[in-house]
Amino acid sequence: MHPSKVELRVLGTSVTLQEHIRKRAEQDLGIKLRFVVQDGGSVQRDGVMHPDRYELYDQWFHSIDCLWPTHALQPIELSRIRRWDEVNALPRTGRLSKAQPAGGAGCVPADRLFVQADGTLARKPSERISMLPLTHNADSFVYLPDSMPASLVEGEESWAWLLAPELAGRVALQADAAIGAIDAALAVEASGLMRFRDIGNLEIEEIDGLIGTLIEFKRRGHFAGFWSSFAEAAQLMIANKVVIQSIWSPATVELERAGLKFRLARPREGYRAWFGGIGISRLAHGRVLDAAYEYLNWWLEGWAGATMARQGFYISNPKQSRAQMSDAEWAYWYDGARASAELPGPTSKHLVPVGQVRDGGGYVARMSRIAVWDSVMDEHNYLVRRWTEFMRS
Incomplete structure (x- = not known):
C-alpha cells in the first residue's frame, strides 16, 4: 500500500x-x-x-x-x-x-x-x-471592561448584558441560526423578557416570540454586526465596532494578539x-x-x-x-492557574503573558456549569426561516 x-x-x-x-x-x-x-x-x-x-x-x-x-x-x-x-x-x-x-x-x-x-x-x-x-468547550461572550458602564461591570456577569439598553449599537451576535438563536434566547430569558420551557428545543410560539423581540432590538439599532467565523468576530472588536459579543475561543487568541484588554464572561446562568x-x-x-x-x-x-x-x-x-504541553501550559489551560511563564499560541511563540489567569477557571469548573448544549431543535427548519427574517430585517 x-x-x-x-x-x-x-x-x-x-x-x-x-x-x-x-x-x-x-x-x-x-x-x-x-x-x-x-x-x-x-x-x-x-x-x-x-x-x-x-x-x-x-x-x-x-x-x-x-x-x-x-x-x-x-x-x-x-x-x-x-x-x-x-x-x-x-x-x-x-x-x-x-x-x-x-x-x-x-x-x-x-x-x-x-x-x-x-x-x-x-x-x-x-x-x-x-x-x-x-x-x-464552554462558550459565552466577551466584552471590553474599560468601555462598559460601571452599572453593569460592578454586577455579576449575565447573558442579559447582550441586550442591555446602555450598550445599544455596540453588540454583535453570531450569524449561525442554530447557535446564535441559543445565545439570543439565553440573553432574552436572562433579561426577563421571556421564559422558555426548554431553551435547547424551542417551540414554534417561543421561536416567534424570540425573533419578534430580536427584530425590535435590531430596528432600534441595538446590533452593530453579526459574524460567521471567529476571524470576523475578532475583527469586529479589533476595529472598535463592538464592546460586547458572543464569541468562540479562537477569536480571543486574535484579541490577545491585538493587545485588547478584554474579559471572557462566566455568566451566572451558565455556559453554552x-x-x-x-x-x-x-x-x-x-x-x-x-x-x-x-x-x-x-x-x-x-x-x-x-x-x-x-x-x-x-x-x-x-x-x-x-505530555505535549509544558507544566505551565497545562496549569493555565486546564487547571485555571495563573500563567507562570509566557505561553505560546497554536502557531505563535507568544500568546499568554506571565501572570494572566484564564477567565472562567479550569476545565472542570467550566464544563460543570453548562446551561445548554448546542442543538438542532425539533423546529430547526422553522427556526432557520425565522432567523433569516431577523437577519434581513
Whole structure:
C-alpha cells in the first residue's frame, strides 16, 4: 500500500480545519488531506446531501441530528479506535464525574454517541459510535471592561448584558441560526423578557416570540454586526465596532494578539457548550476507510489536543495531550492557574503573558456549569426561516 496516494477530504469549519493541523497530520500519517472549510450551516447541508464530497465530517455533535437519519455517515467501529478507553466521561455520560451535576439542556452529546442494535443512537454503550468525540468547550461572550458602564461591570456577569439598553449599537451576535438563536434566547430569558420551557428545543410560539423581540432590538439599532467565523468576530472588536459579543475561543487568541484588554464572561446562568467530533462518510471504504481511521486515531495521540488547548479548546482524552504541553501550559489551560511563564499560541511563540489567569477557571469548573448544549431543535427548519427574517430585517 502507498498511503501517499490516499487523499482524504475533510468537510468542516475553521474551528478545527486549520492549515498547521493539516500539514502536521499529512507529515505524521503520510496521506494527503484536503480541508473543505465552510460555515456551520453549509457544512451541515453538504454533510446531509453530499456524502460523496467528503470522507470525513468534522463538525459538532448536534449535527448528528441532521446527518444520522439520512444515513450520510457510517458507524465507527470502536475496535479500530486505539485510545478509546482514554476518552473521558463527559461525552460518554454527560458529566465529568458522578459528583457533578448532569450538564444542561439541548443536544447532550452522550445521547447521540452509541449506535444501538436497531441503528438508533443512545448513551447505552455499544461497540459502535456515531462520531468520535474530540474538541469541546464552554462558550459565552466577551466584552471590553474599560468601555462598559460601571452599572453593569460592578454586577455579576449575565447573558442579559447582550441586550442591555446602555450598550445599544455596540453588540454583535453570531450569524449561525442554530447557535446564535441559543445565545439570543439565553440573553432574552436572562433579561426577563421571556421564559422558555426548554431553551435547547424551542417551540414554534417561543421561536416567534424570540425573533419578534430580536427584530425590535435590531430596528432600534441595538446590533452593530453579526459574524460567521471567529476571524470576523475578532475583527469586529479589533476595529472598535463592538464592546460586547458572543464569541468562540479562537477569536480571543486574535484579541490577545491585538493587545485588547478584554474579559471572557462566566455568566451566572451558565455556559453554552459544544462538542465537536469526526464522523466517516458512508461511502468511504477500502484503503480510504483505513486512512480515515488512522486520521481519527491521530487526533487522540496528543499533539492535536495540545494545539487545540493553545486556542482555548479541550480534547476528550486530555492526559495524552499533557505530555505535549509544558507544566505551565497545562496549569493555565486546564487547571485555571495563573500563567507562570509566557505561553505560546497554536502557531505563535507568544500568546499568554506571565501572570494572566484564564477567565472562567479550569476545565472542570467550566464544563460543570453548562446551561445548554448546542442543538438542532425539533423546529430547526422553522427556526432557520425565522432567523433569516431577523437577519434581513
